[in-house]
Amino acid sequence: MDIRFEQAEARFEERIVLHPLTLSLTERRIGVIGLNGSGKTTFARMINGLVAPSAGRVVVNGFDTVKDGEKVRADVGFIFQNPQNQIILPILKEDIALGLKPRKLPKQAIEAAVNGILARFGIGHLAGRRAHELSGGELQLAALASVLVTEPGILIMDEPTNQLDLKNRDLVERTIRGLDENIIVISHDLSLIADFDRVLLFHEGRLAADGLPGGIVARYREIAA
Ligand SMILES: Nc1ncnc2c1ncn2[C@@H]1O[C@H](COP(=O)(O)OP(=O)(O)OP(=O)(O)O)[C@@H](O)[C@H]1O
Numbered sequence: 001m002d003i004r005f006e007q008a009e010a011r012f013e014e015r016i017v018l019h020p021l022t023l024s025l026t027e028r029r030i031g032v033i034g035l036n037g038s039g040k041t042t043f044a045r046m047i048n049g050l051v052a053p054s055a056g057r058v059v060v061n062g063f064d065t066v067k068d069g070e071k072v073r074a075d076v077g078f079i080f081q082n083p084q085n086q087i088i089l090p091i092l093k094e095d096i097a098l099g100l101k102p103r104k105l106p107k108q109a110i111e112a113a114v115n116g117i118l119a120r121f122g123i124g125h126l127a128g129r130r131a132h133e134l135s136g137g138e139l140q141l142a143a144l145a146s147v148l149v150t151e152p153g154i155l156i157m158d159e160p161t162n163q164l165d166l167k168n169r170d171l172v173e174r175t176i177r178g179l180d181e182n183i184i185v186i187s188h189d190l191s192l193i194a195d196f197d198r199v200l201l202f203h204e205g206r207l208a209a210d211g212l213p214g215g216i217v218a219r220y221r222e223i224a225a
Contacts, residue, residue: 001154001182002026003047007056010042017042019206020056025184031193031213032186033220034202040186041081043202044156047184048076061153077152081159083143087131092142093118095131099150117149121175137168141175148181156184161192190217 003025010018018039032040045051046058049065049072058065060072080086089095096114105113118124121141126134134142140160147155160176161169173192176185187193199216201209201223209219 001028002059002061003154004059005046005056006059008046008053008058009055010039010046010051011054017205018046021207022056023200023207023210025198027197028182029196029198030184031196031199032184032202033188033190033193033199033216034208035224038202039205040202041158043200044078044158044184044186047154047156048073048078050078074150075153077147077150077155079143079147079155079157079160081162083136083139084131086143086146087139090130090132092123092129092131092134093127096142096146096149099146113149117145120148121145135168136164137171140164140168140172144175152181154182154184155179156186158186159188160185161187161189190220193217 005021005023007020007022009016009020032043034040042051046053046065047060049069052066061075063071065072087095089098093114096117097110100110100113115124115127118127121144123138123141123145126138126142131139131142157176161172164172169189176183176192185193193199194213196213199211199213200207201216201220203223208223209216
């Protein structure tokens with residue numbers, strides 16, 4: 001994974017939400033923390049080009065997120081804060097197959113990929129279920145499956161354990177820990193990122209601290225106090 005922010009800034013209607021940021025990310029598991037409204041989601045959305053920089057640029061694996069937006073989005077999977085927004089088609093296995101449609105694979109290959117990804121997350125029994133019937137934890141695992149079936153090189157998750165009860169939170173946390181993919185996780189759940197390779201702390205639209213989880217979480221506690 002090679003993500004570069006080069007003096008990249010984000011503004012919404014003249015208001016700076018992310019001050020110019022220069023940063024290179026190569027670690028496999030990166031956590032992003034900070035108070036509400038500190039700019040975390042905006043930062044994450046800039047990585048897959050959902051938010052275009054108002055100045056500077058963001059380059060992902062050699063591709064500019066604006067000029068080569070399609071290539072970047074094919075390689076950067078994004079799991080939104082509300083997994084309900086992730087599942088578009090009513091039946092889970094149909095929704096997961098949808099992500100593979102652009103590849104024009106034979107029917108059997110699509111079926112094998114869908115069954116394989118559902119099995120990987122232990123939700124094969126939910127294949128024929130309607131998305132709105134799933135519990136919060138099941139929905140989060142389904143969202144993971146729907147994004148990872150396309151094998152993105154980088155996976156971004158925006159508060160993946162936010163709306164979950166303790167049981168589902170543990171399940172989703174364990175699942176995230178078991179992922180082999182390059183991941184960037186925004187989280188208010190500090191235990192989730194406690195053993196990550198690098199943590200970024202945002203505060204008032206600036207990168208306030210950057211390093212190993214222990215020191216950065218301590219700094220966050222000072223800011224929050
Ligand atoms: N599309 C938008 N238009 C206008 N303002 C926006 C937009 N998206 C975000 N903002 C503003 O930018 C600031 C940073 O928001 P952002 O969602 O990046 O923060 P965050 O750290 O992810 O917050 P949270 O932890 O609450 O999800 C906020 O003040 C927010 O209101």
